[in-house]
Amino acid sequence: MRVIVCIKQILKVGRVHLDDHNNLMRAGVPGMMNPADKQALELALTIKNQHPDTEIVALSMGPADFNQSLHQAMALGADRAVLLSSRAFGGADTLATAKTLVAGIQKLGGADLILFGSQAQDADTGQVGPLVATKLNLPQVTYMTDGTVDQERHLVAHRLVEQAQEEVTVALPAVGTVSAPDTADEYHYPSLHAIRVSMDTPVTVWDETDLKLAPQEVGLKGSPTVVKRVFSPKQVERKHVQLPAAPQQAVNSLLEQLPVGIDLMEGGTHNE
Numbered sequence: 001m002r003v004i005v006c007i008k009q010i011l012k013v014g015r016v017h018l019d020d021h022n023n024l025m026r027a028g029v030p031g032m033m034n035p036a037d038k039q040a041l042e043l044a045l046t047i048k049n050q051h052p053d054t055e056i057v058a059l060s061m062g063p064a065d066f067n068q069s070l071h072q073a074m075a076l077g078a079d080r081a082v083l084l085s086s087r088a089f090g091g092a093d094t095l096a097t098a099k100t101l102v103a104g105i106q107k108l109g110g111a112d113l114i115l116f117g118s119q120a121q122d123a124d125t126g127q128v129g130p131l132v133a134t135k136l137n138l139p140q141v142t143y144m145t146d147g148t149v150d151q152e153r154h155l156v157a158h159r160l161v162e163q164a165q166e167e168v169t170v171a172l173p174a175v176g177t178v179s180a181p182d183t184a185d186e187y188h189y190p191s192l193h194a195i196r197v198s199m200d201t202p203v204t205v206w207d208e209t210d211l212k213l214a215p216q217e218v219g220l221k222g223s224p225t226v227v228k229r230v231f232s233p234k235q236v237e238r239k240h241v242q243l244p245a246a247p248q249q250a251v252n253s254l255l256e257q258l259p260v261g262i263d264l265m266e267g268g269t270h271n272e
Contacts, residue, residue, distance in 0.1 A: 001054045001149070001172075003044045004111040005078065006101055006129070007037045009062060009069040010122045033069040036117025036180040042188060043178050044115055045077045047149055055079050057108060061089055061100050067203050075190035075198035082108065086207035091220030094123075098131035100218050103211035105136070111173060113155060118143050118177040126177070133175035140175040141168050147176060 009031040041058070048054040058073035060066045061084040070081035084104045092100065105114060114136075116129035126142075133140035141147070145165065147157035153172045158165050160179055190198070208218055216222060241257060243250040 001047075001051055001113070001153075002057065002109075002111045003047060003054055003113045003115060004057045004059050004105060004108065005037070005041045005044050005073065005115045006132075007041070007058050007060045007069050007073055008034045008117070008120050009060065009066045010034045010120055031065060031068060033072055034117050034120045034122075036119060036121075036178060038117070039180050040115040040117050040176075040178040041073055041076060041078065043144070043147055043176075044113075045188070047113070047147070048077065050148060057082060057111070059101065059104055059108070060084070061092075061097060061104070064205075070203050071198045071201075072190070074201055075194045076188060077194075080201070080204070082204045082206065084207075084211065085205050086218075088208045088215045088221075089219045091223065092218060093223035093225045094125055094127040094131060095224060096218050096220075096222040098128050098135060099222065100211065100213065101128070101132055102135045103213055104206060105132070107206065107211060112153070113149070113172060114138070114175045116175070116177045118179045129175060129177040136175070138173055138175050139170045140177070141170060142177045144176050144178045147178075 010033075012030040012032040041056075044054075044056045048056055056078045058070050058078040058081040060070055060081075064083075064085060066083055066085070070078075070083060074081055082104060084100055089096075089100055105111065114132065116132070118129070119126035130140055130142065141155065141157045141159055143160045144157045145160060147155055149172065150156055154169050155172060155174050155176065156167070156169050157176060158167055160166075208215060220226075241253075243253050
């Protein structure tokens with residue numbers, strides 16, 4: 001069985017820089033593995049413990065710096081790693097990203113299970129996993145908290161729904177998106193030996209030529225959506241006002257604080 005875990009490296013800084021197209025500049029900036037993607041890797045490792053013949057492939061798209069997260073994935077237990085890297089991939093929206101990842105998955109020969117984090121901490125769209133599932137015409141289970149693969153090759157997973165948890169069973173091959181845990185205590189940590197071995201293990205790198213993708217299909221050229229403006233919302237000034245203890249005085253004081261023209265009663269009047 002093969003499990004592909006798609007990993008995104010996010011920026012590990014408080015201040016970011018944008019290029020001329022309002023896209024994040026990632027090259028050369030300290031990064032970290034997206035927490036939800038790390039949890040997806042944790043799930044893949046759990047499945048491998050249950051099915052020792054499982055191969056785990058870590059797959060990412062981005063600049064050469066993303067090797068950092070892929071080496072970390074191998075240190076944690078991934079068997080190998082592939083980076084889809086080319087200047088042509090830069091500026092991709094979620095649709096172009098999904099198309100590139102699908103090409104990488106197909107070049108790998110597909111998988112029994114493809115796992116994503118439910119969303120990345122930077123863009124927070126939650127779209128790439130479902131888009132990949134749609135393009136591959138595979139069933140998908142989103143917002144998973146855990147999962148196992150039974151002897152009949154079904155993914156049995158629990159997923160978060162509003163005020164409840166749902167158990168879902170789907171036949172493989174399938175796609176799943178995994179939610180990040182509430183605390184980092186649920187993560188495993190690699191040994192020093194595993195880190196050393198992973199750093200000596202090369203990451204396979206493919207570009208658009210390897211994936212048989214035309215430049216106009218990927219990156220900024222292949223993205224139907226663009227970021228027009230990035231801005232910080234205006235800070236709303238807030239202040240605390242202590243109302244008098246006496247009820248009538250409190251009501252009068254509150255009325256003085258409200259904007260002029262607000263109707264408190266039907267018809268816009270109130271009785272004294």
